[in-house]
Amino acid sequence: MKNFWINFFTRNAGWKLFSLVAAVLLWIAVASEPELSTFISVPVEYKNLSTAMDINSDVVESVFLEVRGSSGELRGLPDTRHRYAVILDMSDVGSGQHTFTIDSSDVRLPRGIRLMRAIPAQVQLNFERTATARVPVDVRFAGSLPPDLQISRIAPEPAVLAIAGPASRVARVASVETDPITLKPEAGTAEYRIDAFINDPRLRFEDSPRVTVKVTVGKK
Numbered sequence: 001m002k003n004f005w006i007n008f009f010t011r012n013a014g015w016k017l018f019s020l021v022a023a024v025l026l027w028i029a030v031a032s033e034p035e036l037s038t039f040i041s042v043p044v045e046y047k048n049l050s051t052a053m054d055i056n057s058d059v060v061e062s063v064f065l066e067v068r069g070s071s072g073e074l075r076g077l078p079d080t081r082h083r084y085a086v087i088l089d090m091s092d093v094g095s096g097q098h099t100f101t102i103d104s105s106d107v108r109l110p111r112g113i114r115l116m117r118a119i120p121a122q123v124q125l126n127f128e129r130t131a132t133a134r135v136p137v138d139v140r141f142a143g144s145l146p147p148d149l150q151i152s153r154i155a156p157e158p159a160v161l162a163i164a165g166p167a168s169r170v171a172r173v174a175s176v177e178t179d180p181i182t183l184k185p186e187a188g189t190a191e192y193r194i195d196a197f198i199n200d201p202r203l204r205f206e207d208s209p210r211v212t213v214k215v216t217v218g219k220k
Contacts, residue, residue, distance in 0.1 A: 037067065043085050045088070054166045063118050064118070069113040087106055093127050131167035133163055134162050135173055135174065139177075149217050152217065153189075161207065162205065164206050173198065176197065184217070189214060195210055
C-alpha cells in the first residue's frame with residue numbers, strides 16, 4: 001500500500017508539477033482581475049400565463065440590468081447577452097393589477113456574473129379574464145362608382161368572425177372592418193379577397209381574418 005502511494009505521487013511527477021503550477025497561475029490571473037460593473041439590456045419573458053387570462057396593459061419588452069463580475073467575465077457579455085433574460089412567473093395571477101419585483105431569482109445570467117439591480121426594478125401589469133365573441137364583418141369601399149352604377153348586393157364570407165381578448169375590450173367591439181375594396185367600374189358580380197382588421201392591439205382573431213366578399217354592381 002505504501003508503494004502504491006509512492007508510485008502515485010512520483011509517476012509523471014514533472015507533468016503533475018507543471019499542471020499544479022499552471023492551475024495556480026490561472027487562479028492568480030483570475031483572482032487579480034478587477035471586479036467591474038456594467039449595464040446590459042435583456043428581454044423580459046413571461047411564463048405560465050393561463051390561457052383563461054389576458055394582459056390588459058402595455059407589456060414591458062426589455063429592462064436594463066446592472067451586473068457585476070470580473071473584467072474577463074464581463075468582456076464576453078455583449079456577444080452572448082441574447083442568451084440571458086428576465087423571466088416573470090405568472091402562474092398565480094388572477095384578474096386585476098399585479099406587480100412583479102425583479103430579483104436574482106428572475107434573472108438568467110452566466111456563472112460569475114451577479115445582479116446588482118434592474119431598471120425598472122418592478123413591472124406592473126393588469127390582467128383580465130379572456131372572453132370571446134362573434135362579431136359581424138363590416139365591408140368598406142374605397143373611391144366611388146360611376147354616376148350610373150350602384151351597389152345592389154354585398155355578401156362577405158364569412159359574415160362573422162370570432163375575436164378574443166380581455167373581456168372589457170371584447171364587449172366594446174360591435175364589428176370588425178375589412179380593408180377598403182376598390183370596385184371595378186362596371187355592372188356585374190365580382191369577388192374580392194380581403195383581410196379584416198380589429199382596431200384594438202389587445203384583441204386577436206380566433207380564426208383567419210381573410211374574407212371573401214362578393215359584390216354585385218347594377219345600373220341605377
